[in-house]
Amino acid sequence: MFESLSDKLEKAFKLLKGEGRITEINVAETLKEVRKALLDADVNYKVAKQFTDTVKEKALGQDVLKSVSPGQLLVKIAHDELAQLMGGSKSEVDLNGNPTIILMSGLQGSGKTTLSGKLANFLKSKKQKLPLLVACDVYRPAAIDQLKVLGEQIEVPVYSEPGNQDPITIAQNGIRYAKEHNRNVVIIDTAGRLAIDEEMMDEIARIKSAIQPNEILFVVDSMTGQDAVNTAKAFNDRLDFNGVVLTKLDGDTRGGAALSIKSVVNKPIKFVGTGEKLDALDIFYPERMADRILGMGDIVSLVEKAQEQFDAEEAARLQKKIQKNQFSFNDFYQQIQQIKKMGNMKDLLGMIPGVGKAVRDIDISNDSFKQIEAIIQSMTMQERENPAILSGSRRNRIAKGSGTTIQDVNRLIKQFDEMRKMMKVFSNKDQAARLMRNMPKMPR
Structure with missing residues (x-):
């Protein structure tokens, strides 16, 4: 959705890179490219012209803060005008009739x-x-x-x-x-x-x-x-x-x-x-x-989709299990099912800022979890609840039962173990704060 338009707008705004101030001269080329991108997206000509004229009028002569580049400032103005162009705010159906x-x-x-x-x-x-x-x-x-x-x-x-x-x-x-x-x-x-x-x-x-x-x-x-x-x-x-x-x-x-x-x-x-x-x-x-x-991105919609599948009591139960390092493959399997209910995996990733473009050309199927699910389903209930008992012979049996290799099974178990440790650390506020303090400082 809008991939071509997004790419062209991004290139247009990069034309202002390095400028210290937005002027009529340096903004003209950018907005010319913006208008062209809108017309290529089959936007009505009058709408495209009115849009770029409004953005230009609001942008001209604005001082650019040291922390903000001219391109970023123009993107902000364009963002607000795009939202207005499409209505400004949501408009729901009137449900006051009887019926x-x-x-x-x-x-x-x-x-x-x-x-x-x-x-x-x-x-x-x-x-x-x-x-x-x-x-x-x-x-x-x-x-x-x-x-x-x-x-x-x-x-x-x-x-x-x-x-x-x-x-x-x-x-x-x-x-x-x-x-x-x-x-x-x-x-x-x-x-x-x-x-x-x-x-x-x-x-x-x-x-x-x-x-x-x-x-x-x-x-x-x-x-x-x-x-x-x-x-x-x-x-x-x-x-x-x-x-x-x-x-x-x-x-x-x-x-x-x-x-x-x-x-x-x-x-x-x-x-x-x-x-x-x-x-x-x-x-x-x-x-x-x-x-x-x-x-x-659209992180708000992503959170809302997650909340639709959210169960407060289940979350509290999981929190206790994580703190006691008892998060099991059964819990992991249930979380996968919740994620799948949220919608198409590629669409969900596209809602995360900066991720949509990265995954655009990658084939992300809703079947991405199939191998993980097959491996977990090939475990006994005891093995799912207590991964520590997964010996070599058990792993061989799971690989055969799930149609995967022993390497696939070992990789999943290792990743699950690492995930469990990290979840336990971040479930404890004091441990998480200590971990953040001990991390090396980012270079300036």
Whole structure:
């Protein structure tokens, strides 16, 4: 995501290296390259020009502190403007209705039905809501079946009327059903349509008028770039939607839609789809996205993903085991499972500042833990809890059982032992402080 743009921006800001002050002359070349990078990323021309003009205006003549280089100062200004360009702050859905009615709109093939399932899952798991999915796509073959399959996977009911070709009636009846069955959010999945299809655009406008939704979300494939922005404008002119959902942001996208759409339609990006799984839907945070575009990582999102899997009682139990040097292979195995639940491994590493670029060209599979898991699973319960008994013959048996070599097993046991010692040291504040004091001072 945004890899090419990030690289080009980084090179542009390096042009100011060594300058003692930002001036109109030395900033011109940098911002010319920044504008070119934005246009290459399929950002709207007017948006790109306005962005660089604003950055230039804010940067000109600013004194550069001794501790900050001109390039760093310009990156800070660009970061703040990028965040503003994408909305400034997060914008969530309005859930105050009783029930809350959310109307989904978008082009054919934008991933709207799948997104409806993801949104229902998000509201159920993160907001503790009781959603109902309503199948109003009466034109696409198997659209209703697709929504029912998604509903079963996330355990959310789906209202449909097979044979009924009137989406307005289905939507109204679905809302009535939700009220009768105490479902407090209704997500209306409509048929995909073309902005130039006047009849279909009229239909969704009539659905809006009939059900008076609390939220209208426009779902758009971010990989369509500038076309996505043009389509958003056409839909917004007819529907006056509340917000945008960008799908496929994990794909090979140049980022133009994310950077342009707020400026063009003046509506916030509320969610981004980041993968195929039904939990791959995130609230859109403009500042965090600006961090990632400028290579600063996204440590806040990483911490939040970790906290979703966090269990306070389990953490306290592990802390005691670590202090007593009793952290076992069983505990290690459980921690691996928690990490895997957080999401794609390469995406997680990319959230760590400075790491994303380093791992960009490395193939990091979600299967990275498979060998470790196989070795641990080949141990007996006694061996997992007490690694000290892992003799040569036991290690041979584990290697054969896990389909690995004795060297693989020995390496894991050695690394585990070293990790355990380090964890014990840092679990004791006094020992950790003493260790830090005794470390050789870094050269100035």
